[in-house]
Amino acid sequence: MHELPVTEGILRIAIEHAEKAGARRITDIHLVIGDLAGFVDDSIQFYFDILTPGTLAEGAKLHFHRVATRLRCWECGHEFHPPERDWTCPACGAMGGEVRAGKEFYVESIEIE
Amino acid sequence: MTRRQIPVVERILSANDRIAANNRERLRGHGITTVNIMSSPGAGKTTLLLATIRALGEACKIGVIEGDVASQVDADKIAQAGVPVVQINTGGGCHLEASMVQQALNALPLEEIQLLFIENVGNLICPAGFDLGQDYNVALLSVPEGHDKPYKYPSMFEFVDLVLVTKTDVLPYMDFDLAEFRRLVHGLNPRAPVLPLSARTGEGMEAWLEWLEAAVRR
Numbered sequence: 001m002h003e004l005p006v007t008e009g010i011l012r013i014a015i016e017h018a019e020k021a022g023a024r025r026i027t028d029i030h031l032v033i034g035d036l037a038g039f040v041d042d043s044i045q046f047y048f049d050i051l052t053p054g055t056l057a058e059g060a061k062l063h064f065h066r067v068a069t070r071l072r073c074w075e076c077g078h079e080f081h082p083p084e085r086d087w088t089c090p091a092c093g094a095m096g097g098e099v100r101a102g103k104e105f106y107v108e109s110i111e112i113e
Numbered sequence: 114m115t116r117r118q119i120p121v122v123e124r125i126l127s128a129n130d131r132i133a134a135n136n137r138e139r140l141r142g143h144g145i146t147t148v149n150i151m152s153s154p155g156a157g158k159t160t161l162l163l164a165t166i167r168a169l170g171e172a173c174k175i176g177v178i179e180g181d182v183a184s185q186v187d188a189d190k191i192a193q194a195g196v197p198v199v200q201i202n203t204g205g206g207c208h209l210e211a212s213m214v215q216q217a218l219n220a221l222p223l224e225e226i227q228l229l230f231i232e233n234v235g236n237l238i239c240p241a242g243f244d245l246g247q248d249y250n251v252a253l254l255s256v257p258e259g260h261d262k263p264y265k266y267p268s269m270f271e272f273v274d275l276v277l278v279t280k281t282d283v284l285p286y287m288d289f290d291l292a293e294f295r296r297l298v299h300g301l302n303p304r305a306p307v308l309p310l311s312a313r314t315g316e317g318m319e320a321w322l323e324w325l326e327a328a329v330r331r
């Protein structure tokens with residue numbers, strides 16, 4: 001459900017930048033989404049298809065670049081991609097770490113004609 | 114037709130972030146401390162707020178923003194406790210956004226408030242992404258929900274300032290492992306205190322009230 005305002009945000013950003021560049025239409029939108037950001041690709045696509053007709057982004061293709069969660073061990077500094085349901089450091093066995101990647105949520109670039 | 118790629122790199126929630134920054138400035142201008150309360154539906158947010166209002170009494174002037182998908186029942190309960198309250202109905206939306214809080218602030222007597230609670234919509238996923246202008250984030254997890262929830266909702270537990278385990282009066286009937294829950298929360302967020310309490314029996318309330326007093330003084 002919360003992908004609706006999020007998709008509106010994506011569209012607003014893409015159209016703003018396309019207009020500034022004098023585009024006739026947007027062909028592609030590249031999104032970067034961390035696994036921890038909590039947003040579902042299919043749901044964004046669903047709202048995108050509803051919102052875009054009649055806009056510069058009509059028919060544009062959405063590309064989802066997923067970023068895997070990466071933790072930095074609090075104890076030994078080792079960086080690792082934790083598997084689901086296990087945050088122990090593979091190097092030293094300590095629990096968890098600082099989130100270094102996985103929370104990204106931005107429009108990286110657009111392609112225009 | 115020439116195709117061009119244009120770098121953008123703009124946070125998708127940047128519009129929300131801007132309004133949240135305005136809210137924060139406005140609230141701080143009034144000397145108000147704002148606490149955003151998040152949990153699954155039914156974890157005990159409203160019950161805890163009522164117990165907190167009762168416990169603090171005249172010691173602290175409280176205001177409340179009640180977020181809900183629909184209905185006014187929680188706001189009515191808070192109003193009965195004699196505290197200024199505004200209800201926001203998101204009309205199906207699963208979290209509050211900064212623009213909704215901005216509207217709510219217009220309807221509150223800000224000069225009369227020291228401590229503002231925002232009861233977010235019951236949901237452990239979405240509210241984490243949407244800044245509202247709060248100073249502190251508090252997550253509630255009730256004992257019946259189970260201790261493994263940080264694995265399922267890491268973004269919520271990673272970014273909060275305090276975690277409250279609610280409904281500890283039912284611990285004898287559940288297999289909730291408080292030590293394991295603490296270990297998981299601290300795996301991603303070692304600084305957040307994890308305080309167990311029961312709004313029903315009052316057990317553990319002092320530690321929560323002390324945390325609040327320190328937050329208001331800060």
Ligand SMILES: Nc1nc2c(ncn2[C@@H]2O[C@H](COP(=O)(O)OP(=O)(O)O)[C@@H](O)[C@H]2O)c(=O)[nH]1
Nearest residue numbers: 154155156157158159160161280282311312313
């Ligand atoms: N046993 C027990 N029940 C509680 C406690 N706090 C709240 N509840 C009950 O849990 C249900 C949901 O509480 P509510 O405060 O409305 O949850 P909210 O949806 O998070 O606002 C209600 O039936 C409350 O009476 C508690 O400390 N102990």
Ligand SMILES: [Mg+2]
Nearest residue numbers: 158159187232
């Ligand atoms: Mg409630």
Ligand SMILES: [Zn+2]
Nearest residue numbers: 073076089092
């Ligand atoms: Zn390690």
